[in-house]
Amino acid sequence: MxxxxxxxxVSYSYAPRTARAGAPRALERISLKVRExxxxxxxxxxxxxxxxxxxxxxxxxxxxEGTISVFGQSPTQARDKRLIGYVPQRVDAELxxxxxxxxxxxxxxxxxxxxxxxxxxEQREDVHEALVTVGAQAFAExxxxxxxxxxxxxxxxxxxxxxxxxxLLLDEPTVGIDPAGQxxxxxxxxxxxxxxxxxxxxxxxxxxxxxxGCDRVACLSRTLHAHTAPEGLTxxxxxxxxxxxxxxxxxxxxxxxxxxxxxxxxxxxxxxxDGSHAPVTITVSKGGSS
Amino acid sequence: MKTIQYLTDPLYSSLFWPGxxxxxxxxxxxxxxxxxxxxxxxxxxxxxxxxAAFGGAGLAAILGLSATFARGAMQxxxxxxxxxxxxxxxxxxxxxxLVGLIADKEATREDAAIGIILVASMALGAILLKIxxxxxxxxxxxxxxxxxxxxxxxxxxxxxxLGVLLTLWMTRRSLIFWAFDESASPAFGVSPxxxxxxxxxxxxxxxxxxxxxxxxVLATAILVLPGAIALQVSTRLVPVFAISFGSALAGxxxxxVLSFELDWSPGPAIVTVLTGAxxxxxxxxxxxxxxxxxxxxxx
Numbered sequence: 001m002x003x004x005x006x007x008x009x010v011s012y013s014y015a016p017r018t019a020r021a022g023a024p025r026a027l028e029r030i031s032l033k034v035r036e037x038x039x040x041x042x043x044x045x046x047x048x049x050x051x052x053x054x055x056x057x058x059x060x061x062x063x064x065e066g067t068i069s070v071f072g073q074s075p076t077q078a079r080d081k082r083l084i085g086y087v088p089q090r091v092d093a094e095l096x097x098x099x100x101x102x103x104x105x106x107x108x109x110x111x112x113x114x115x116x117x118x119x120x121x122e123q124r125e126d127v128h129e130a131l132v133t134v135g136a137q138a139f140a141e142x143x144x145x146x147x148x149x150x151x152x153x154x155x156x157x158x159x160x161x162x163x164x165x166x167x168l169l170l171d172e173p174t175v176g177i178d179p180a181g182q183x184x185x186x187x188x189x190x191x192x193x194x195x196x197x198x199x200x201x202x203x204x205x206x207x208x209x210x211x212x213g214c215d216r217v218a219c220l221s222r223t224l225h226a227h228t229a230p231e232g233l234t235x236x237x238x239x240x241x242x243x244x245x246x247x248x249x250x251x252x253x254x255x256x257x258x259x260x261x262x263x264x265x266x267x268x269x270x271x272x273x274d275g276s277h278a279p280v281t282i283t284v285s286k287g288g289s290s
Numbered sequence: 291m292k293t294i295q296y297l298t299d300p301l302y303s304s305l306f307w308p309g310x311x312x313x314x315x316x317x318x319x320x321x322x323x324x325x326x327x328x329x330x331x332x333x334x335x336x337x338x339x340x341x342a343a344f345g346g347a348g349l350a351a352i353l354g355l356s357a358t359f360a361r362g363a364m365q366x367x368x369x370x371x372x373x374x375x376x377x378x379x380x381x382x383x384x385x386x387x388l389v390g391l392i393a394d395k396e397a398t399r400e401d402a403a404i405g406i407i408l409v410a411s412m413a414l415g416a417i418l419l420k421i422x423x424x425x426x427x428x429x430x431x432x433x434x435x436x437x438x439x440x441x442x443x444x445x446x447x448x449x450x451x452l453g454v455l456l457t458l459w460m461t462r463r464s465l466i467f468w469a470f471d472e473s474a475s476p477a478f479g480v481s482p483x484x485x486x487x488x489x490x491x492x493x494x495x496x497x498x499x500x501x502x503x504x505x506x507v508l509a510t511a512i513l514v515l516p517g518a519i520a521l522q523v524s525t526r527l528v529p530v531f532a533i534s535f536g537s538a539l540a541g542x543x544x545x546x547v548l549s550f551e552l553d554w555s556p557g558p559a560i561v562t563v564l565t566g567a568x569x570x571x572x573x574x575x576x577x578x579x580x581x582x583x584x585x586x587x588x589x
Contacts, residue, residue: 094330097329098526111463
């Protein structure tokens with residue numbers, strides 16, 4: 001299987017060129033390969049560099065050191081060729097704008113059209129297919145402001161799929177969505193990735209989203225702390241990655257992460273009647289008891 | 291009825307028709323932008339830009355670009371030419387860009403920056419108009435006047451209207467994408483900075499084209515009210531823009547009729563009509579919402 005994305009020793013600093021020496025960098029020597037067809041979760045605390053890595057992958061920022069290739073091309077080339085589909089946080093959308101779900105997806109499909117070009121027949125079919133794929137036909141004509149969080153999330157995924165990308169990047173996709181919706185989202189993503197043979201990268205600070213929707217996890221807090229299967233995350237790694245976020249709230253902390261299959265406590269991992277267990281439970285508590 | 295007399299009697303018609311035609315152009319200009327102004331919460335920056343036009347008019351006056359012409363037997367009025375329009379538009383655009391330049395996320399938020407530029411432009415306009423050769427009156431600049439509009443102004447207003455509408459049509463997909471989802475737009479090849487610049491430029495042009503009829507104080511209202519009315523009535527893209535155009539056109543024409551009949555300034559008359567329409571639309575929406583709630587409760 002070939003590589004979809006290759007990060008090779010990538011570093012990035014927001015400091016101006018003259019003030020870079022000695023200043024802390026947003027990303028420090030990131031090396032990581034994402035295989036084609038893989039679903040990778042990038043997990044990390046707020047301010048850990050997740051969004052910066054996403055912007056670098058989209059070609060919206062340029063790294064000062066190292067290289068990034070997306071399907072063997074520069075991120076900008078890959079983006080211009082519409083190889084990358086992007087799903088933003090839904091909370092950023094302006095829901096008062098008078099658009100239906102279908103029109104949002106059509107905009108995604110036709111954004112590179114010339115002003116005088118109408119939506120082609122093929123583009124209309126792509127839009128329809130994207131709406132069918134995410135199961136949004138029933139509410140495609142609804143105003144975006146009248147949609148639930150989960151419905152809008154599906155529309156934004158359909159918008160990203162409408163240009164038939166090979167790579168799907170999702171930025172905090174489950175922010176503001178209830179736990180049941182998050183579980184549905186994970187199942188949907190699994191189905192889409194398999195159906196469309198997509199490579200998927202999810203950026204999130206929510207372990208549940210990453211654990212339920214990804215094959216592999218990269219823990220990022222300025223540097224890469226680990227990249228492993230969700231089950232392979234050790235308490236030490238999670239504590240290291242999240243220590244800045246959690247310590248501020250809980251003080252001294254203890255992290256317990258374990259697989260559902262190895263759990264002896266019947267109260268853990270319940271509530272997923274469809275069999276899609278959250279494979280890892282993380283408990284963070286104060287004073288060393290879990 | 292004075293309206294019919296003013297528009298058909300050869301003694302008056304050449305004086306008033308240019309204002310009516312310029313008003314229609316202004317309605318078309320404003321209606322296209324209004325939905326974006328409302329949804330992107332740009333009303334206040336629109337206010338800042340329109341007040342900057344007062345400073346621009348002062349600058350144009352001091353540069354000697356406003357000449358006083360005798361027009362007809364009724365009134366002496368300043369005739370604005372293309373250089374004057376250009377100076378005021380560039381001044382307004384500069385003010386808009388200056389807001390972006392001095393606004394930051396810490397000490398000077400955007401609303402504070404707009405407030406500063408707004409009053410600074412008004413003050414500059416007041417000083418420059420005081421020391422410039424006699425030109426347009428303060429009142430006509432602030433509240434507009436039908437008497438001030440000549441055929442040349444009408445031609446300029448229509449040229450600007452067609453240019454703005456063409457630009458809106460050319461950039462419609464990017465503009466709508468940006469308006470709906472600004473943070474995602476760079477990933478889809480749409481630059482938020484470019485889109486905001488395009489919109490601010492169009493706002494500046496629209497303000498300058500509207501200021502002779504509506505005045506700098508009330509030009510913003512024409513940029514806000516048609517979109518606000520349309521968004522009360524519908525949540526569908528095409529109907530919203532159609533209602534915005536319809537209400538702007540109806541509001542401007544009804545306002546001009548009111549100004550003829552009651553001898554009001556056209557700016558306040560137009561704004562009164564549009565505000566009334568907005569209140570009606572808002573009331574109907576509230577009643578509909580209440581009826582819907584009762585319906586659900588009854589069910």
